[in-house]
Amino acid sequence: MGKAGRVACIFTPYVLTIASLICIIMVGLGCTKASSGTLNNLYFVRVDLQNISSEGSKTTTEIENILSEHGITSVTSSEVSDVLSKLQEDSTLADFYQIGLWGYCDGAINNNTANVTECSKPKSEFYFDPFYVWGLEDSDVKDELPSDYTKAMKVYKAVSKWMFIAYLVAFIVTIVEILVGFFAICSRWGSCVTTFFAVLAFLFTTAASITSTVLFSVFKSSLSSTLDAYGITLTLGKNIYAATWLAVVFSLAAVIFWTFSICCCSGRSPYGNRNNNNARGITAEKAPYTxxxxxxxxxxxxxxxxxxxxxxxxxxxxxxxxxxxxxxxxxxxxxxx
Structure with missing residues (x-):
């Protein structure tokens, strides 16, 4: 197979790598521009506070049972009501908050339509601190929170930091994979080096996707039952999870085809040595009776x-x-x- 065949063999994993990079970029651009409807629909979780109320729709016993099911035993129903009551009095809340990789967006809900009005400035290793966002970091409300909240926020901060680093490394390694992929056209050694970076990109993309999915799924499942009783709704974003897992699928497919290009699709032409004087000669066997x-x-x-x-x-x-x-x-x- 000549150079043309080699180029055709490299084309498929090259396109898959670019597709994976585009998906990772879409994840990173989520919740970064208030005027973009497309980017505003890319969020990990949305916190809807439109119908927040300090008076829960469930009884005190039901709320405390829900808290104990999730391992929260140091918080009572009355404490939750007090915190939400002071939260309503001491701050002006937006109708909803959307959490992305680099920051968050907030806005108002009109006729069941969410309209983003403002997005935070992108920040590396971002994590959503509600009391900092709501301007209550130095208020008495935070002091009334139990120790479980502080522990949970430390875990959430550490996991969010790792998730951000994983996405960043996946982005950088995927770019390197694309650049090194040019050398794969020339030889199988180029394919070998490109496959190495492809495997790294796949591992970090998968790790970041798993971390984000598990983190916010646990976040929603742990608090959704309790917060629903106070009119607070948590919703996972579909588009950003579709983008991050598509990046994993494209990255895996690219690894497979890059590996295939090592074993097959040689750039040498089968007719390259036809006129070579140093080619292996043909030895004729001596015939009998000669x-x-x-x-x-x-x-x-x-x-x-x-x-x-x-x-x-x-x-x-x-x-x-x-x-x-x-x-x-x-x-x-x-x-x-």
């Missing part, structure tokens, strides 16, 4: 190249005087095998 000059190949009976057998006797056994050098090209006896 004559062969004595000077070619091996010399029988240890004779040198210029040694010849005496000519047959003529005229009474006398040997005519002949030059032995004239018999140097004599043929060996008739070959039977």
């Amino acid at each position: 004559y062969e000059p004595l000077g070619a190949g091996q010399h029988p009976h240890g004779h040198q190249h210029n040694t010849s057998y005496p000519p047959p006797a003529a005229h009474g056994g006398e040997y005519p005087m002949t030059n032995t050098n004239q018999r140097s090209n004599a043929y060996e006896p008739f070959r039977h095998v």
